[in-house]
Amino acid sequence: MAVKNVAADQERRDQALTACCMAAVAESDPVLAPARRSRLLMDCLAVLRAAHQPERAAQIRMKEFRKGLRGPLGPLLPPASGRPDRFDSMELFDAQGLARDAVKDLCSEHLVPLAALEQHWSWPRVRAEQDEQRLFGFMRRLAPEDYRHARTLLGRHAAGSVRELSRQWDRLWMRFDFFESVADWPWCQVDGWWYPCPVCRWPMRAVRSGPQFDVRCEAHAPRGVHYRYTPSGGPGPGELIGTGKAAVPVTPLPASADHLAVSRPVWRYGTLPVLLELQLRDAVVDLPYVELVMWPGEQRPDEYDLHITVAVPGKRVRHWRVDAKAWESVVALGAALTNRPALRKGLTIVLPDHQQSEQHFLAAQVRDRGVKVTTVSRLVSDIEKACGVVR
Numbered sequence: 001m002a003v004k005n006v007a008a009d010q011e012r013r014d015q016a017l018t019a020c021c022m023a024a025v026a027e028s029d030p031v032l033a034p035a036r037r038s039r040l041l042m043d044c045l046a047v048l049r050a051a052h053q054p055e056r057a058a059q060i061r062m063k064e065f066r067k068g069l070r071g072p073l074g075p076l077l078p079p080a081s082g083r084p085d086r087f088d089s090m091e092l093f094d095a096q097g098l099a100r101d102a103v104k105d106l107c108s109e110h111l112v113p114l115a116a117l118e119q120h121w122s123w124p125r126v127r128a129e130q131d132e133q134r135l136f137g138f139m140r141r142l143a144p145e146d147y148r149h150a151r152t153l154l155g156r157h158a159a160g161s162v163r164e165l166s167r168q169w170d171r172l173w174m175r176f177d178f179f180e181s182v183a184d185w186p187w188c189q190v191d192g193w194w195y196p197c198p199v200c201r202w203p204m205r206a207v208r209s210g211p212q213f214d215v216r217c218e219a220h221a222p223r224g225v226h227y228r229y230t231p232s233g234g235p236g237p238g239e240l241i242g243t244g245k246a247a248v249p250v251t252p253l254p255a256s257a258d259h260l261a262v263s264r265p266v267w268r269y270g271t272l273p274v275l276l277e278l279q280l281r282d283a284v285v286d287l288p289y290v291e292l293v294m295w296p297g298e299q300r301p302d303e304y305d306l307h308i309t310v311a312v313p314g315k316r317v318r319h320w321r322v323d324a325k326a327w328e329s330v331v332a333l334g335a336a337l338t339n340r341p342a343l344r345k346g347l348t349i350v351l352p353d354h355q356q357s358e359q360h361f362l363a364a365q366v367r368d369r370g371v372k373v374t375t376v377s378r379l380v381s382d383i384e385k386a387c388g389v390v391r
């Protein structure tokens, strides 16, 4: 057992060291764009934090991290429990503030193999969770009215031309910095054009298939949002033909720098759940005896998004406190929810209908926390039953 603990401690120390080395390389790379650098540093910080016990992890902020990188590494590393090593006193930068040549060697020697690192904390997931937290941080600082408005905008205006977006986001435009240029996203471009999903407005993915392209929304393809694109051979956009049942005609937009879309994590954890919530609201808002409050949790916006009450005279009042989730991986969602310290008892997690087959897997993971899991259609049908509506 003790041997195993020593090995686990060593692995955590290696993980922290890896994060520090990669951050030092990013800090000293002169050609790295500032936005990319700050993202890499956030990734590194998250990996470093994951190597520490939770109380210590919470104390390491970006400022301390960057300062710590410029001194002996000891304060940034979890304690060594095996034989002493040289890393506590090691410095990654020289007196001129340049990363030592040894850092790259150190990186390759002590780099925790990616597979091992991913057991703890996969890089894409770290990135995604950080952006999700950053989004919630932004939302939390808004006044209640702005907060509700921002939720709607996330659902309805997640991509488009700068002109249109700045008009729609209006007074929130300058404060919301989660947009990226579609021109930087080659995966959604065909012949210099991109196609917004008719459901979420976010760019659809274009994948070459022989002389043509399959164009589909990653989230809404299961609902039938997929197309086939044939290049025109000329300067204009080619022909886009719907191949799914929800593939209504969409207009091509130029993949230019003045077309923006929210970052992938913001689309995944901001836009998609809002669309589920709006879908749910539209389905039940006109039912008899239903009272519905959208995004009530101003204090803690991530706690629940929708409070539905059904008060049929003479019957027990029913409540649903709903949190919609549109994660690609229900397994990762389960892990994230299990790690969340304050999960509200009595919460109902709602998944998109196409994840119905995975619903039970997630339900089993959160059942002992008093949390239920369902899909949009199932919840609508439960609410209809509670109202006495028979379909």
Ligand SMILES: [Zn+2]
Pocket: 197, 198, 199, 200, 201, 202, 217, 218, 219, 220, 225
């Ligand atoms: Zn979509």
